[in-house]
Amino acid sequence: MNPDIILSIRNLKTRFFLDEGTAKAVDGVSFDVSRGQVVGIVGESGCGKSVTIKSILGIVQKPGEVVGGEIFYRRRDDGVQEPINLRDLDDRGEEMRDIRGNEIALIPQEPMAALSPVHTIGNQLIEAVRLHRDVSREEAANICIARMGEVGISNPEERMGVYSWELSGGLRQRVMIAMALVCGPKLLIADEPTTAIDVTTQAQVLNLLRRLQKEQNLAMIFITHDLGVIAQIADYVVVMYLGRVMEQGPVDDIFHNPQHPYTSALLASIPTIHSGTREELPTIGGSIPHPFNRPKGCPFYPRCPGFIPGKCDRFTPVPSPVSDKQSVACFLHSDAAEETE
Amino acid sequence: MSEKSVLLEVKGLSKFFPIRSKGLRRKIIGQVRAVDDVSFSILEGETLGLVGESGCGKTTTARCIMRAMTPSGGEILFRKGDGSITDIAFMSERELFPIRGDIQMIFQDPYASLNPRMNILDIIGESLLVIGGIKDREKRSQRVGELLELVGLRPEYMQRFPHAFSGGQRQRVVIARALALNPRLVVADEPVSALDVSVQAQVLNLMLKLQDEFNLTYLFVAHDLSVVKHFCDRVVVMYLGKIVELAPTEALFQAPKHPYTSALMGAVPEADPRRRADMVPLEGEVPSPANPPSGCHFHPRCPHATDLCAKEAPAFEEHAPGHFARCHHVAELNLSGVQD
Numbered sequence: 001m002n003p004d005i006i007l008s009i010r011n012l013k014t015r016f017f018l019d020e021g022t023a024k025a026v027d028g029v030s031f032d033v034s035r036g037q038v039v040g041i042v043g044e045s046g047c048g049k050s051v052t053i054k055s056i057l058g059i060v061q062k063p064g065e066v067v068g069g070e071i072f073y074r075r076r077d078d079g080v081q082e083p084i085n086l087r088d089l090d091d092r093g094e095e096m097r098d099i100r101g102n103e104i105a106l107i108p109q110e111p112m113a114a115l116s117p118v119h120t121i122g123n124q125l126i127e128a129v130r131l132h133r134d135v136s137r138e139e140a141a142n143i144c145i146a147r148m149g150e151v152g153i154s155n156p157e158e159r160m161g162v163y164s165w166e167l168s169g170g171l172r173q174r175v176m177i178a179m180a181l182v183c184g185p186k187l188l189i190a191d192e193p194t195t196a197i198d199v200t201t202q203a204q205v206l207n208l209l210r211r212l213q214k215e216q217n218l219a220m221i222f223i224t225h226d227l228g229v230i231a232q233i234a235d236y237v238v239v240m241y242l243g244r245v246m247e248q249g250p251v252d253d254i255f256h257n258p259q260h261p262y263t264s265a266l267l268a269s270i271p272t273i274h275s276g277t278r279e280e281l282p283t284i285g286g287s288i289p290h291p292f293n294r295p296k297g298c299p300f301y302p303r304c305p306g307f308i309p310g311k312c313d314r315f316t317p318v319p320s321p322v323s324d325k326q327s328v329a330c331f332l333h334s335d336a337a338e339e340t341e
Numbered sequence: 342m343s344e345k346s347v348l349l350e351v352k353g354l355s356k357f358f359p360i361r362s363k364g365l366r367r368k369i370i371g372q373v374r375a376v377d378d379v380s381f382s383i384l385e386g387e388t389l390g391l392v393g394e395s396g397c398g399k400t401t402t403a404r405c406i407m408r409a410m411t412p413s414g415g416e417i418l419f420r421k422g423d424g425s426i427t428d429i430a431f432m433s434e435r436e437l438f439p440i441r442g443d444i445q446m447i448f449q450d451p452y453a454s455l456n457p458r459m460n461i462l463d464i465i466g467e468s469l470l471v472i473g474g475i476k477d478r479e480k481r482s483q484r485v486g487e488l489l490e491l492v493g494l495r496p497e498y499m500q501r502f503p504h505a506f507s508g509g510q511r512q513r514v515v516i517a518r519a520l521a522l523n524p525r526l527v528v529a530d531e532p533v534s535a536l537d538v539s540v541q542a543q544v545l546n547l548m549l550k551l552q553d554e555f556n557l558t559y560l561f562v563a564h565d566l567s568v569v570k571h572f573c574d575r576v577v578v579m580y581l582g583k584i585v586e587l588a589p590t591e592a593l594f595q596a597p598k599h600p601y602t603s604a605l606m607g608a609v610p611e612a613d614p615r616r617r618a619d620m621v622p623l624e625g626e627v628p629s630p631a632n633p634p635s636g637c638h639f640h641p642r643c644p645h646a647t648d649l650c651a652k653e654a655p656a657f658e659e660h661a662p663g664h665f666a667r668c669h670h671v672a673e674l675n676l677s678g679v680q681d
Contacts (some may be wrong), residue, residue: 272567
């Protein structure tokens, strides 16, 4: 494993075993995250982007289960210790709890749901610090106040004593960012952190995340369905559809040289602030299939303009490189197919 | 524009919500001025966009026009099918009844706006029965079938229940329901923001097609400027219950006259990694409409604010043909819009 890579996911598979059937929420996902790199995962609802990060953090709830693949994570930077496979650890065990929230931190989508309404902001932040560091309450409080200042919360000392419902949406999201950063994580995972807030506040939060990421040389996984947001923040983009990676590559290649029909169609179908008025938009026909009726073969074939009958609906393409950094899972580029189960 | 006639004119519309004290007496201790002296008109066959961030009063304005709520003040002048103009702002439910079919709504969340216990035939047919007066079930189902075909769904689907449809299909059902009574004004409150990116374009295209076919007039409420630019002929920008700018779409995006409009455009994340440096965030957050700032409501966040802005509320004036803005400094400012 390249020494810059701190997280490497290989062929990750997460299933949900329900009465109605088995949903392959994540089906053979692989990508790497390097130090100081922002990896954006983009996809529509049901594409498995949130389940992917839950699998990394070991917080997939029943009836979901990680059934295959590896999650290699490098705990130390000294180059001596080999990466460990997070799947070998007990989700509730001591080592995983030491990593989760401490080395790998999460910024959730809905700050209102993530913060307790009956505890003050200060108490919740201090708890996060004291869980991982052997410090007194006063020392912990000082760390928290410093972090709150860093994320642009004015009067942090006062704000330690307030409750989440007394804050505005933008401030709550800043509190969540402060809480994620409070232990100095190596890897920050942001799950749609700006979806619930207004555009002007969203621009502030994106600028803040970008600044913090640069200053601390953080590795970050940023999940969103908004292609605009991904273009603004990510270095490297993973495009997912129905649990599979359709295409991945550097952000500039994904936006200016997309290779997968799904990526191109998605990019063409969004109205931009530069597009003309009242022009008909190119669309992707149909809608996203239900996870239980996932099409056989390539999951995108029923909606794909480049569909090859007899091939796309029978075999499943696997990612294969189109350049040294970009890879695509599509029969228009390579014949590589998955062994049928 | 003079050749088109005005379909709806809103004059000085206001909607205040009382803030009550705690305890038994529940005394009124203040007002949330959700919509405050809003005036605009919608021409027949055009699409008027209404944009702003949460709490700016755009949905409240739309609901007052729908008469889903009664405004606190102002006039809503609607030109009926026979050409006569009536003020619907304070009409009683009985007086409104014949007009209900003329103004219909498309809601934001198709998962919340369809009754899960009714099938599609009953959902779309309900207004045909209640307002359209089509008592014969056979006739109703025929009309529902036509409507479903119109929005690109198979007529056989009318026996199904909403849970069998995806988000985009549900929104098509909502559109079919809105069109059932041949409305003249359709109020669309964020019709695509709850949908997946790949189906948003389908719904927008469908709405454009239907507009051309039936000469519909849309009031399009949205927070997404890219969608508004794509869809609307003219745009109203609201901030804290007041209109700050009103202009034809092209003029607004090329040369906005109000600093808030310009800031809003600057905050839109563009789907192009080569345009990263352009995003300039606005400081601070939207203040509470219960306690708006003095003078110009936008002055605490405005990069161009002067002492005058804190003291005096600016007037809403026309600065170019059809281009109105509420700012003291329009003449001095040279604001950036969207550069190509």
